[in-house]
Amino acid sequence: MIKTTNLTKKYGDFTALDNLNVEIKEGEILCLLGANGAGKSTTINLLLNFIAPTSGNAYINGLDVVKNPKKTKPYLTYIPENLMLYPTLTAIENLDYFLGIGGKSFSKAELKTFLEEAGLQQEAFNKRVQFFSKGMRQKVGIALAIAKGAKVLLLDEPTSGLDPKSSNEFGELLKRMKNAKVAILMATHDIFRAKEIGTHIGIMKQGVLKHYFRNDEITLQNLEKVYLETMTLNNTAV
Amino acid sequence: MIRYIVKKEIKEIFRDGRFKISALIVFVLAVVAFFVTFKQYKNTAAQYNEAKANERKVWESQGAKNPHSAAHYGNYVFKPKSPLSLIDQGVDKYTGISVFLEAHNRNEAAFSDAADQTALSRFGALTPDFILLYIIPLIIILIGYNIFSKEIEGSTFFILKSQGVVGWKLFIGKWLAALIPTLVIATVLFVVAAVALTSLNDFGLFEWKEILALYFVYVLYYLIFTNVVLFISSKVKKSGIALVINLVFWVLACFVAPKVASNLADAKYPYPSHQEFNEQIANESKQGLDGHNPWNEESQKLREQTLKEYKVDSVHKLPFNFNAFLMQKSEEYQAQVYAKHYGLLKEKAKKQGGVYKSLSTISPFLPTRFLSMAIANTDYESHWAFTEAAEEYRVGVQRFLNGTTEKNAKYNERYVAPADTWSKLEEFNYESPTFSEVYRQNTSVFSVLIIWFVFTAALLFFTNKKY
Numbered sequence: 001m002i003k004t005t006n007l008t009k010k011y012g013d014f015t016a017l018d019n020l021n022v023e024i025k026e027g028e029i030l031c032l033l034g035a036n037g038a039g040k041s042t043t044i045n046l047l048l049n050f051i052a053p054t055s056g057n058a059y060i061n062g063l064d065v066v067k068n069p070k071k072t073k074p075y076l077t078y079i080p081e082n083l084m085l086y087p088t089l090t091a092i093e094n095l096d097y098f099l100g101i102g103g104k105s106f107s108k109a110e111l112k113t114f115l116e117e118a119g120l121q122q123e124a125f126n127k128r129v130q131f132f133s134k135g136m137r138q139k140v141g142i143a144l145a146i147a148k149g150a151k152v153l154l155l156d157e158p159t160s161g162l163d164p165k166s167s168n169e170f171g172e173l174l175k176r177m178k179n180a181k182v183a184i185l186m187a188t189h190d191i192f193r194a195k196e197i198g199t200h201i202g203i204m205k206q207g208v209l210k211h212y213f214r215n216d217e218i219t220l221q222n223l224e225k226v227y228l229e230t231m232t233l234n235n236t237a238v
Numbered sequence: 239m240i241r242y243i244v245k246k247e248i249k250e251i252f253r254d255g256r257f258k259i260s261a262l263i264v265f266v267l268a269v270v271a272f273f274v275t276f277k278q279y280k281n282t283a284a285q286y287n288e289a290k291a292n293e294r295k296v297w298e299s300q301g302a303k304n305p306h307s308a309a310h311y312g313n314y315v316f317k318p319k320s321p322l323s324l325i326d327q328g329v330d331k332y333t334g335i336s337v338f339l340e341a342h343n344r345n346e347a348a349f350s351d352a353a354d355q356t357a358l359s360r361f362g363a364l365t366p367d368f369i370l371l372y373i374i375p376l377i378i379i380l381i382g383y384n385i386f387s388k389e390i391e392g393s394t395f396f397i398l399k400s401q402g403v404v405g406w407k408l409f410i411g412k413w414l415a416a417l418i419p420t421l422v423i424a425t426v427l428f429v430v431a432a433v434a435l436t437s438l439n440d441f442g443l444f445e446w447k448e449i450l451a452l453y454f455v456y457v458l459y460y461l462i463f464t465n466v467v468l469f470i471s472s473k474v475k476k477s478g479i480a481l482v483i484n485l486v487f488w489v490l491a492c493f494v495a496p497k498v499a500s501n502l503a504d505a506k507y508p509y510p511s512h513q514e515f516n517e518q519i520a521n522e523s524k525q526g527l528d529g530h531n532p533w534n535e536e537s538q539k540l541r542e543q544t545l546k547e548y549k550v551d552s553v554h555k556l557p558f559n560f561n562a563f564l565m566q567k568s569e570e571y572q573a574q575v576y577a578k579h580y581g582l583l584k585e586k587a588k589k590q591g592g593v594y595k596s597l598s599t600i601s602p603f604l605p606t607r608f609l610s611m612a613i614a615n616t617d618y619e620s621h622w623a624f625t626e627a628a629e630e631y632r633v634g635v636q637r638f639l640n641g642t643t644e645k646n647a648k649y650n651e652r653y654v655a656p657a658d659t660w661s662k663l664e665e666f667n668y669e670s671p672t673f674s675e676v677y678r679q680n681t682s683v684f685s686v687l688i689i690w691f692v693f694t695a696a697l698l699f700f701t702n703k704k705y
Contacts, residue, residue, distance in 0.1 A: 048400050073402030084392030088253040089246065100242035102401040128253075141397075154400075 001026050001075075001151055001183035002047065006056035009042050009207075016042040018207040019056065024200070026151070026181040029174060031194035033227055034204035040187030042207070044154045047185070048078055060152055074102065076152040077145035081160060083137045087130030091115055091140050094129055098144050106147060118143035119173055135166030142173050145182070153177060155186040159193050171197045191227055195220045203230050239404060243411025244418070251381055251419055260380050261423065264373055268427055271364045272324075276434055279324050282335075283438065289336070290316050298661045302654050305639035306565060312340035315631060315666040317347070317624045320615035321435050322448055325428075326367040328616025337625060339632040341569065341639075344576040347625055366431065367610060370456055371603065372492050374420060375463045379484040382416040382467040384477035391477060409699055413468060420460045428453045448673050452613045458687055459606040465694035472702050495601030503593040507586050515579065522575045527568040532561070540567055554648070561650065562643035569636040576629065584622055591618065598686040602694075605687040612680045615670040619679060624668055631666045638663050 002024040009017040017039040024030045032040045045051045047058050049065040049072070058065045060072040085094045092111050099106060106114070115125055118139040129137060138158055145153050153174075159167045167190070174184060174197050188194055194201050195215065201223065203211040210230050218226070251257050297313045317335045334347030389395035398408065432449050467484050474480040510518070527536045541553065544560065553560040598605040611617035647653030677684070 048396075050396070050399060070402055073400065076400060078397060078400035080393040080396050082393050083397070084394065086246070086250060086392070086394060088250050093246070093249070097242055097246045098397060098401055101239060101398055101403050103239070144397075 001028075001061055002030075002185055003059040003062075004043070004047070004056065005059075007043070007046060007053055007058055008055045009039075009046060009051065010054040015207045017046065020209055022202065022209065022212070024183045024185055026183055027178050028199045029178050029184040029186060029197055030200045030202060031198035032185065032187045032202045032204055032209075033189070033191060033194055034187075035189075035231060037206070038204040039207040040204055041156055044078070044156050044185065044187060047154060048076070074148070075150060076154060077141070077148055077150040078154045079138060079141040079145075079156070079158055081157040083134070083141050085129045085132075085137050085140060088128055090126045090128055091120060091132070091136075091143075092125050094140055095143055095147065099147055102148060104148065111143075111147070114143040114147040115140065117146050119169060133166065135162050135170060138162075138170060139173070142177070145177065151182060153182050153184040153186075155184065155188075157187055157189065159188060159190050167193060191224055192220065195223055203227055205230055239407045240411045240414070243408060244415045247385065247412055247415030248418060251415065256380050257377075257419065260377055261419070264369065264377055264423060267364060267373060268366070268369050268430075271366050271369055272427075272430060272434070275324055275327070275365055279319065280438070282319050286316055286319060286335075289314070294665060297663070299657075300660055301657045303657075304653060305642045305655050305659070306341065306562075308655070308660065309341035309636055309639045312338055313635075314338055315628050315668070317621075318668060318670070320620075320670055321438070321445075322452060322614035323616045324366070324435060325370070325431050325449075325452060326610045326614040326616055327365055328367075328611035328614055329618055329621060330616045333618075333621045337628040337632075339628065339635060341636055342572055344573075344580070344629055344632065347621070347628075366427065370424070370427065371459075371607065371610070374423060374456075374460060375488055375492065377423065378416065378420050378460060378463045379467050379481070379488060381419055382412075382464060383471055383481045383484045385412050385416055385468060386472040387474055387477040387480045390475050405702070406699065409468075409472075409702070413464060413698070416464050416468060417461065420464065421457065424453070424456055424460060428456075445673065448613055451673065451677075452610060455606060455609045455613065455684075455687065458691055459602055462602040462687075462690045462694050465691070465698045469694065469698045469701075472698070491601040492603045495597070495603060496607065499594045499597040499600070499604060502597065503590040506593055507589040509583070509586060509590075515583070519575055519579050522579075523572055526571040526575065527564070530565075530568075532564060536571075537564055537568075540564060558644045559647045559651070559653070562640045562647065562653075566637060566640035566644065569633065569640065573629070573633045573636075580625075580629070587618060587622065595683055595686075598683055599689075602687065602690045605683045605690070608683045609680055609687065612676050612683075613673070615676070620670060623671055627668045628666070635663060 002022070004020045004022050007017060007020040008015070020039070020043060022030060032038075032043065034040050042051070046053050047060065047065060049058075049069045052066060061075045063072050065072050086097070089097065092108060092115065095111050095115065096106070099111075112122075112125055116122065120136060120139040120143065124132065124136060129140065132140075144150075155174075159170055162170060171193055174186070178184060178197075178199070186194075186198070195218075199215055201211075201213050201215060201218070202209050203226065211226055213223070293314050293316075300308055300311065303311075314336050317330075319330070319335070323330055337347050338345045384391075386395075389398065428449065432446070435449070466487060470483050470487070471477075471480045474483060525536075527540060528534050531537060532541070541560070541564075544556065544563070545551065545553065548556055550556060556563075594604070595608060598608070608617065612619065642655055642659060643653050646655070671679070
């Protein structure tokens, strides 16, 4: 569902992403770990076609994102780190607007169902999102993915700044999305959450994917150890 | 997609406290401005009608009198107040609305509104044109300064992009949404003005096409402002910075540019001082015919020429009253002197206007201001047209009065015209330039406004690769 082949992004002499080759199939979650500037967000931005690759290709549902920018959009939903939404609009209005932009229209009752599925409390449906916590705003983002029937979910540091309970709830939501055969790519700093929900885990440093594991290949303890070693040592790409 | 964008933006604008408060302030200001101006307008209308009727009555009831005494007695003519001066008073407030017509002298227009007010009036008054020209652009800024930058600040822009939003549709949607509240405010103000004008029966000829033209000019002005505000918002990532840049543009366009243009025009084509101007006229007048002095050189020349032309040896033998003939020739000479000097002054005013108008390219405020005053018939051109019509009438009055003596009295006879003479003088009826004349005179300014719109629209819609 998500695939990159030798995906590279350079800004002059600086290489933000170097020959990334990954594939995330339906029902898989790849959690990319790494410090700031490791290339996680660059990968997401390339998959969204927000920036053009220097070389290599990125595919969503088999479609090259550069050659088919519009065709790939209906398949994906993106949730940035600080999803603010439109503060003076309610949760339902925000959802309705974003879906409308994507060419989809739903009744109010349907929109409520999507928000409910995303775990938002009913009393929040008609409240302006200016009073929402980050967790609540992200649930609106997930409702968007559910409503769209998105096959791909791209998440940039979604759990940063969330309290443990909200972070846990969000993790559960992602597992449900995974079970619904959505392919998920999540950039995160949270090793614990990555181990808990990811089907695959990658560790990036300076634009290079240094390590790539299946979840069952590594324990949380070892993952933490490898991560810390990677951050301090000069390793080669996998 | 555009429908969704417009709907959502309008919702956001109307739920935003800033818009609610500013719209309320504009509404209150507009109500006060219209109320005050309408009251003033009605008073002026009543005064105009009363003064015009009284002046004629006084003129006609002079009784039996020497025509030249009547010429010195003089009479006032009044500039009719244009109906659209309810919206834009233009220069009327400062130029005066009546001219005293008398023998030998061309007087300036007098009795301006400003002269009746305290020095504080120099700081400006709350008028509908102030709301239309200065305040509504400020509302546009408040509506639009963050219309794009908020999308970046709130990361919603990235979601929109990931949803496949089409750049030009986003621009059109936001542009329409920013424009709708402004159009609603402007339309309400114009409809109120039109309703108020149609309720007045005895004052000026109100024409719908004129108010529609004025409305169109202001809509164009707001479109330009909307383009600029949205362009700045789309180029700046932080809303605070976008607001500051927009406010700087507003100050430059609405306050600094007109003053710069006026100073440049004045520096390039300076007006003579009032004293200089009057001295020049007085000196030139002295060199020519003097109706009250039959023994000066020019009068003697005229006398000899006339005797020769009529082949007689004495002015007594002329078939007309030579005194009145001399008086009329003297009037004609003085009228020529006035025409020459006022012509030079007008030429200078025209050149100043030309400089001022050519600077319309530095701010959309300038062409809008010109067109607004021109359509409302309250601009400097319309003032010139009135004073010239008044002078033409003055010359005609002198011709009528001198002609009466010329035909009915012998040389050196003290002629007393019968009481019914005065009613035979045609009344002064000034008609303001027609709409098509105004349009013709201001085609270049109108073109500049159109160019402003096209340029800013192109800037907004074609220079944004980011969206």
